[in-house]
Amino acid sequence: MIRVENVSKIYTLGTVKVTALRDVSFAVDDGEMVCISGRSGSGKSTLLRQLSLIDKPTAGRVIFDGLDVVSLSESRRSALRLDRLGYVFQEYALIPELTAEENVFLPAMMRGGRSRDYHARARSLLELVGLDARVAHRPKELSGGEQQRVAIARALVNEPSAIYADEPTANLDSFSGQEVMQTLTRLNAELGVTILFVSHDPDDGQYASRMIHLRDGELVDEPEPAG
Numbered sequence: 001m002i003r004v005e006n007v008s009k010i011y012t013l014g015t016v017k018v019t020a021l022r023d024v025s026f027a028v029d030d031g032e033m034v035c036i037s038g039r040s041g042s043g044k045s046t047l048l049r050q051l052s053l054i055d056k057p058t059a060g061r062v063i064f065d066g067l068d069v070v071s072l073s074e075s076r077r078s079a080l081r082l083d084r085l086g087y088v089f090q091e092y093a094l095i096p097e098l099t100a101e102e103n104v105f106l107p108a109m110m111r112g113g114r115s116r117d118y119h120a121r122a123r124s125l126l127e128l129v130g131l132d133a134r135v136a137h138r139p140k141e142l143s144g145g146e147q148q149r150v151a152i153a154r155a156l157v158n159e160p161s162a163i164y165a166d167e168p169t170a171n172l173d174s175f176s177g178q179e180v181m182q183t184l185t186r187l188n189a190e191l192g193v194t195i196l197f198v199s200h201d202p203d204d205g206q207y208a209s210r211m212i213h214l215r216d217g218e219l220v221d222e223p224e225p226a227g
């Protein structure tokens with residue numbers, strides 16, 4: 001369902017060129033939970049940005065649900081992002097003035113539809129991530145782990161086929177981080193939603209059905225040895 005074909009990404013800063021991804025190819029089936037791992041600077045976030053249609057590769061193709069998404073217009077890419085993809089950020093990216101419930105239904109509201117429906121859906125998703133007692137709380141009234149679980153509920157609100165998460169536990173203590181990873185694993189199993197998450201910690205591979213290792217922008221078979 002997701003295919004990356006010979007993707008390269010070169011950033012140009014004045015006269016300096018940085019090759020962040022070099023001829024990367026792989027495929028992800030529906031319902032997989034894949035961990036993209038690699039050291040700092042190996043190209044993990046760059047890869048996720050190409051997959052989540054935030055950025056376009058310098059060369060190569062990204063196929064999502066049979067569509068070559070690189071060649072689509074910006075308006076089609078935006079619509080696809082809203083309708084079919086969910087994104088979870090390291091820093092949660094919740095709107096501070098809105099309650100947990102309002103943060104969750106915002107992407108559904110942007111799509112239109114009846115407010116009664118998206119209110120109900122936001123509440124059921126908050127229940128699914130174990131936050132039914134926190135629907136009226138604002139982000140500053142929630143712990144980091146709870147905020148990230150609100151962000152996960154938000155990523156699910158438009159029933160995406162895939163969720164991308166960039167270092168979703170990096171700002172959390174290890175207990176809250178485990179709770180967030182267990183929540184993602186459970187949602188992957190219960191809802192069948194495809195999840196790709198980035199981690200610099202090879203131990204996070206325990207939550208994945210498969211790992212993809214990056215080194216200096218290239219796919220490699222094994223993680224880089226520690227040290």
Ligand SMILES: Nc1ncnc2c1ncn2[C@@H]1O[C@H](COP(=O)(O)OP(=O)(O)OP(=O)(O)O)[C@@H](O)[C@H]1O
Pocket residue numbers: 011012013018019020038039040041042043044045046047200
């Ligand atoms: N906007 C940009 N302009 C120029 N170079 C960039 C840009 N974004 C990333 N890079 C470079 O591309 C390479 C890969 O960066 P990327 O952020 O994808 O790595 P990463 O594996 O996600 O790192 P980290 O674990 O530290 O977040 C790095 O050398 C980085 O300096």
